[in-house]
Amino acid sequence: MSRYRVAASAVSTLVSLALSSGCTRASTPGPVAPSEPVAIAQPECPTERAPVETTQVALVDGPVPEARGRAAPLAPKDEQVRAAALAAMDEGRYGEARTLLGQLLDRYPGNVTLAALHRAAEQAIEHARDGARTTLDNFLARPMPAPPWKRTVRQRVTVAGTSRVPRLVKRKQEKNRVIDDEAWFADNKIALPVFKLPNKQRGIEGDLPEFVPLTYGKAKLHRAINHGDHLVLIYGGRYVVLTEADGAPLAAYDFGTWTWAPRLDQDWGQYADAEPRWAQLVGDTLYITHAHRTYASSSKGMNAFVTALDYKTGELLWRSQPLVANSLNFLLIDGHIVTGYGFTKEPDFLYILDMADGATKTKLKVKSGPDFLIRQGSTLFVRTYDTNYEFELR
Numbered sequence: 001m002s003r004y005r006v007a008a009s010a011v012s013t014l015v016s017l018a019l020s021s022g023c024t025r026a027s028t029p030g031p032v033a034p035s036e037p038v039a040i041a042q043p044e045c046p047t048e049r050a051p052v053e054t055t056q057v058a059l060v061d062g063p064v065p066e067a068r069g070r071a072a073p074l075a076p077k078d079e080q081v082r083a084a085a086l087a088a089m090d091e092g093r094y095g096e097a098r099t100l101l102g103q104l105l106d107r108y109p110g111n112v113t114l115a116a117l118h119r120a121a122e123q124a125i126e127h128a129r130d131g132a133r134t135t136l137d138n139f140l141a142r143p144m145p146a147p148p149w150k151r152t153v154r155q156r157v158t159v160a161g162t163s164r165v166p167r168l169v170k171r172k173q174e175k176n177r178v179i180d181d182e183a184w185f186a187d188n189k190i191a192l193p194v195f196k197l198p199n200k201q202r203g204i205e206g207d208l209p210e211f212v213p214l215t216y217g218k219a220k221l222h223r224a225i226n227h228g229d230h231l232v233l234i235y236g237g238r239y240v241v242l243t244e245a246d247g248a249p250l251a252a253y254d255f256g257t258w259t260w261a262p263r264l265d266q267d268w269g270q271y272a273d274a275e276p277r278w279a280q281l282v283g284d285t286l287y288i289t290h291a292h293r294t295y296a297s298s299s300k301g302m303n304a305f306v307t308a309l310d311y312k313t314g315e316l317l318w319r320s321q322p323l324v325a326n327s328l329n330f331l332l333i334d335g336h337i338v339t340g341y342g343f344t345k346e347p348d349f350l351y352i353l354d355m356a357d358g359a360t361k362t363k364l365k366v367k368s369g370p371d372f373l374i375r376q377g378s379t380l381f382v383r384t385y386d387t388n389y390e391f392e393l394r
Contacts, residue, residue, distance in 0.1 A: 074111075078104055085117065094124040094210050102205065125210040132247060133213035141216075141239050141252040142314045149261055149302040151321040156357045157285050157308055163334045165352055165361045168380060172390035173367075176383065181372075184383055190374040192329060195224040211247030222275075230281050237275035240288065242311065251286075251311050258290055261302035265295075272298035278329045286311040287337065287355070291326035296346060304341050306330070306358055320358035324351045327370040331380075333393065336361065342369025342384065350382065 074082060081100050088097035098121035104114050176184065185191055198206035198214070208214075212233065214221050219236025230250065233241040238259065242250040259273050271294040279288040291304040306320040327340035335355050342348030349363040350370060368385035375381075375393070382389040 074104070074108065078107065082114070082117075085121075089117075089121060089124070094121050094128065095205075095207060097121040098125065098205065099207075128210035129213055132211045133215060136213050136216055136241065136249060136252075139241075139249040139252055141241075141254040143254045144257060144314055146257040147305075147307065147316060148319055149322075151319060151358070152316070153318040153357050154315075155317045157317055157355060159335045159355045160283075161335060166333050166336055166338070167394040168350065168352075168364055168391040169394055170389060171379075171392050172388075174388050176386060176388050178386055181383065184388060188374075188376075188381055190376055190381055192372065192374065193226045193228075195226060197221060197224065209247065212243075216241060216252075225278065225280075227280055232279045232281070234276050234279075237273070240276050240279060242279075242281055242286070250281075251314075253314060255290070261299035263300045263302070265298045265300065268294055268298035272303070274299070274303060277326070280330075280332060281311055282332065282355075284311055285309070285317065287330070287332070289325040289330060289339065293326075295343060296323055306337060306339060306353060308355075308358060318358045320353055321360060324349075324353065324360065328372055331373050331375055333375065338373060338380070340366070340370025340373065340382070340384075342366070344369075348384065 081104055085097045085100035085104070088094070088100065098118060101114055101118040101121060105111070105118055108114055195208040195212070196204070196206040197208055198204055208221075208224055212221070212224055212231070216233070216235040216239050219239050221233060221235055222237055223232075223234040225232040225234075229245055231243045231245065231247070233243065235241065238256050239252065239254055241252045244250060255276055259275070261272065261274070264270075264272055272292045274290045274292040277289045277291055279286060281287075286309045287306065288309065289304070289306050292299060296303050302322055304323050304326040306325045308317040308319075309315065310317060323346075324341050325339040326343070330337050330339035332338075332355065337353040337355055337358075338350065339353065340348075340350045346369075348366050348369050350366055350373075351360055352362045353359065354361055366382070366384050366389065367387040370382055370384050372383045373380065378393045380389075380391040380393055382391065
């Protein structure tokens with residue numbers, strides 16, 4: 001269990017209170033230190049233990065008309081959902097529990113027990129985030145020196161299993177509606193490896209793990225990338241935090257000196273603030289892209305680099321040529337980096353770079369600026385501003 005999660009005894013108490021029909025409500029527990037869990041008195045009334053089994057459950061669509069009040073019985077399938085939610089609570093997966101309980105509340109809107117369980121899950125998430133934020137705020141970011149603003153190789157990276165340059169063979173090309181990103185992801189059954197961030201103003205719970213804080217100092221979480229064995233958290237367009245899969249911090253960087261190129265256009269330079277867009281850790285090497293969102297001329301062409309860093313020391317190993325990477329993400333494929341660059345009235349290309357030294361190995365013209373690149377087996381899906389592509393990787 002993550003070091004940031006609320007003590008199991010506290011959560012068990014909240015769940016027990018929610019399940020009981022006449023127990024006194026427990027006081028709200030505060031943030032919990034890993035070594036000193038908050039003790040909460042158990043209520044003096046019977047409690048119901050949740051079955052630990054059940055991980056995949058299905059809900060019957062639609063609300064239950066007669067589901068009013070605490071006595072409304074749950075359908076058998078919905079009982080399985082509740083059991084799965086309680087098991088998730090017991091195991092510290094509070095976000096999953098909240099989602100399942102929220103689905104049940106949509107079907108049983110008057111069920112006070114479900115409502116209490118849902119509140120308990122929300123409280124557990126808040127307390128876990130409080131602890132995670134305190135821990136991360138004490139993990140100071142490394143101030144990064146200003147980077148070179150041109151192609152630079154200081155040290156080659158040893159890349160395991162490097163093979164020949166991937167070849168992209170176009171299989172499909174079609175216009176899109178520009179604003180139909182979500183439909184493109186859904187139709188192709190693909191997704192970026194990112195967490196959906198919560199937004200209370202819009203009523204979005206998201207799926208961000210409770211051990212990921214929403215702020216780092218005063219900087220708000222901008223993007224949370226899930227690479228499976230590690231997370232990349234981007235705060236405020238300036239700070240990048242690497243963590244283990246359970247949220248334990250590995251490294252943090254302050255890229256403030258990477259924001260502004262040394263020479264800027266007099267009229268448009270004010271909009272040329274570069275920010276970290278995507279990053280991935282491979283061994284001891286962090287691959288990261290920085291780009292601004294306006295014309296290349298705004299920064300005199302010093303934009304959209306891929307950079308390789310020694311993640312432990314922050315030492316810069318190499319930097320690619322400029323104007324190769326303003327797509328939201330990049331892909332690492334067979335020792336190479338597949339990325340893209342484009343902007344209004346500028347050349348638009350897919351690029352393949354060498355992971356060892358950042359050298360451009362090949363580029364492929366596309367209709368407009370690449371936004372997303374998703375690999376699914378031997379298929380590379382590419383969404384540009386106004387055109388969707390499918391390539392075969394050979």
